[in-house]
Amino acid sequence: MPSAASSPVKGPATVAVHTRPLVIAIDGPAASGKGTLAKRVAAAYGFAHLDTGSLYRAVGVAVLRAGGDPADPAAAGRAARDLHPEDGILADPDLRTDEAAQAASKVAAVPEVRAALLEFQRRFAEQPPGGAPGAVLDGRDIGTVVCPGADAKLFVTASVEVRADRRLKELQGRGIPAIPSDVLEDMKARDARDSQRAVAPLRPAADAFVLDTSALDADQAYAAAIAHIGSKTGLGPKA
Numbered sequence: 001m002p003s004a005a006s007s008p009v010k011g012p013a014t015v016a017v018h019t020r021p022l023v024i025a026i027d028g029p030a031a032s033g034k035g036t037l038a039k040r041v042a043a044a045y046g047f048a049h050l051d052t053g054s055l056y057r058a059v060g061v062a063v064l065r066a067g068g069d070p071a072d073p074a075a076a077g078r079a080a081r082d083l084h085p086e087d088g089i090l091a092d093p094d095l096r097t098d099e100a101a102q103a104a105s106k107v108a109a110v111p112e113v114r115a116a117l118l119e120f121q122r123r124f125a126e127q128p129p130g131g132a133p134g135a136v137l138d139g140r141d142i143g144t145v146v147c148p149g150a151d152a153k154l155f156v157t158a159s160v161e162v163r164a165d166r167r168l169k170e171l172q173g174r175g176i177p178a179i180p181s182d183v184l185e186d187m188k189a190r191d192a193r194d195s196q197r198a199v200a201p202l203r204p205a206a207d208a209f210v211l212d213t214s215a216l217d218a219d220q221a222y223a224a225a226i227a228h229i230g231s232k233t234g235l236g237p238k239a
């Protein structure tokens, strides 16, 4: 094999700089806007995007469909081991219901479930589908557990009242009737389960950039995220 010094020059020196896909981790509580942000960041950089919450939702829905209790570790663990995310289940509209969200946060507290879903998430980050040059994963434990070596980490948050209001408007926009106080209580219950569980609790990684979007609209949140990602990776968005 010729040494690097004797190799013929095949193109600009910068071409060979990225020898592995770039990984951007975006975590945060429910309705903080991390999914909206992750999709937009992925599109801007030409990266693949994985909404890891949909994996937990798929497991929760599978347990419910089998007539089981999402908090039952045996039922939840079995459903996670049987999950084949490549089969299109993540696009099932049933995953977007509040019932699915609550079931997801119950199965997510089961260590066997988290272990069963870990490999798929890491493979996505290491080998993004379609040969994309990078991956954006959003969830609760991407920066802390799934991709602790991510090139840029964001923890997107907002006050629980602001998040409940966003979710309420989202539900209303989809024509789903919702009671504001119920939405707020559900949000608090999910926050508590996600941040108090023993395994991979929701919390910012020590090296995460905390982005509070309580007073930011989606464009302002995106601008702040892009500035941070640029400062960590030296890359700017393509679009």
Ligand SMILES: Nc1ncnc2c1ncn2[C@@H]1O[C@H](COP(=O)(O)OP(=O)(O)OP(=O)(O)O)[C@@H](O)[C@H]1O
Binding pocket: 028, 029, 030, 031, 032, 033, 034, 035, 036, 037, 053, 166, 167, 169, 170, 213, 216, 217, 218, 219, 221
């Ligand atoms: N900065 C923002 N300001 C106002 N509304 C926003 C902002 N970001 C996102 N939204 C809206 O808030 C709602 C929730 O956003 P999104 O689904 O991205 O949150 P999420 O953190 O991914 O939620 P979940 O974890 O429950 O999937 C959506 O209706 C979205 O359009």
Ligand SMILES: Nc1ccn([C@@H]2O[C@H](COP(=O)(O)O)[C@@H](O)[C@H]2O)c(=O)n1
Binding pocket: 030, 031, 052, 053, 054, 056, 057, 101, 104, 105, 106, 108, 138, 139, 140, 141, 142, 190, 194
């Ligand atoms: N990395 C993750 C992602 C999600 N969860 C759990 O799933 C629930 C649903 O997630 P959404 O992002 O779709 O709202 C969430 O409440 C968490 O309990 C997780 O644990 N880890």
